[in-house]
Amino acid sequence: MYRYRDDETALVLERIEEFEDQIARRLSGELSEDAFKPLRLMNGLYLQLHAYMLRVAIPYGTLDTAQLRALARIAERFDRGYGHFTTRQNLQFNWIALTEVPAILRELAEVGLHAIQTSGNCIRNVTADPFAGAAADELEDSRPWAELLRQWSTFHPEFSFLPRKFKIAVNGAREDRTALRFHDIGLQWVRGPEGAGGFEVWVGGGQGRTPRVARRLRAFLAPEDLLSYLTAR
Amino acid sequence: MKLITANHLKTGRVIYYQANPAGWTKDPEAATAFHDEVAEAQLDALERAPGDALGPYLIPLSNKGLGGQKWRRESLRHRGPSAGTTLRLHEEPR
Numbered sequence: 001m002y003r004y005r006d007d008e009t010a011l012v013l014e015r016i017e018e019f020e021d022q023i024a025r026r027l028s029g030e031l032s033e034d035a036f037k038p039l040r041l042m043n044g045l046y047l048q049l050h051a052y053m054l055r056v057a058i059p060y061g062t063l064d065t066a067q068l069r070a071l072a073r074i075a076e077r078f079d080r081g082y083g084h085f086t087t088r089q090n091l092q093f094n095w096i097a098l099t100e101v102p103a104i105l106r107e108l109a110e111v112g113l114h115a116i117q118t119s120g121n122c123i124r125n126v127t128a129d130p131f132a133g134a135a136a137d138e139l140e141d142s143r144p145w146a147e148l149l150r151q152w153s154t155f156h157p158e159f160s161f162l163p164r165k166f167k168i169a170v171n172g173a174r175e176d177r178t179a180l181r182f183h184d185i186g187l188q189w190v191r192g193p194e195g196a197g198g199f200e201v202w203v204g205g206g207q208g209r210t211p212r213v214a215r216r217l218r219a220f221l222a223p224e225d226l227l228s229y230l231t232a233r
Numbered sequence: 234m235k236l237i238t239a240n241h242l243k244t245g246r247v248i249y250y251q252a253n254p255a256g257w258t259k260d261p262e263a264a265t266a267f268h269d270e271v272a273e274a275q276l277d278a279l280e281r282a283p284g285d286a287l288g289p290y291l292i293p294l295s296n297k298g299l300g301g302q303k304w305r306r307e308s309l310r311h312r313g314p315s316a317g318t319t320l321r322l323h324e325e326p327r
Binding site for chain 1: 240242243244245246247283287288306309310313314
């Protein structure tokens, strides 16, 4: 699985410091709730019916033991001893205090996790087959492709303020275990006419208040064209 | 008659406004029920100086008080989630 470089870790820590300052200014009254809300949403922090909820990104649903233990520690120390795994492979803590968010984010950063782009109108966590790498019907490991898309979409200036949230799934197996056709973009690994691997591209799917099944936009996309094609779409 | 409710700035928890002593409480039974016009004026004042309250708003009281279909949302806010291992209202988190 992907390991952050030092500069990437530094970026995450800088982002935590920035959000900690924003929280302090909110608590002091310097920032109004209207001004603070988009800032907290950019850091995965919602205010829900009963309490704040922090959504942690788990890129393509892959966790190592250190990360899982860190999530468990956070649940014990800062929540009620549990969290909720979501259908899009994130983890939500539902009883978080605003004042404790910076400490939680630092614990997450120690194991290469964060809550950036888990809310707001941006490209969200890219999901993949939960059995990727171990599925009998796998044609291609979807995780490196999901990681490529994660790096491409994270802090992408053109896609940080979209009209609405945007979701991408990648499936490299014959069976779809990603709900591919209920994503804004679904990428299915297929063999092209000359036998080379590439992506079948599905677009326009979604859930929520206006659910709809995605339509196939392209039967075969060469992998080297993936990022430029998605940018253009 | 109306109550004023909000979420607490630091914890996000559900709170209710009480007039005497003036402040916020987690207990809806301790909240002050205001006549409609007074409630509007009080809410206006709280919106201008919200302090530790997030998004204060009015909830109308029925003859039966809290509960019932009309009160579904407020009932959920008051009682907390009903799912599985979630702690009940009287149990303090952590």
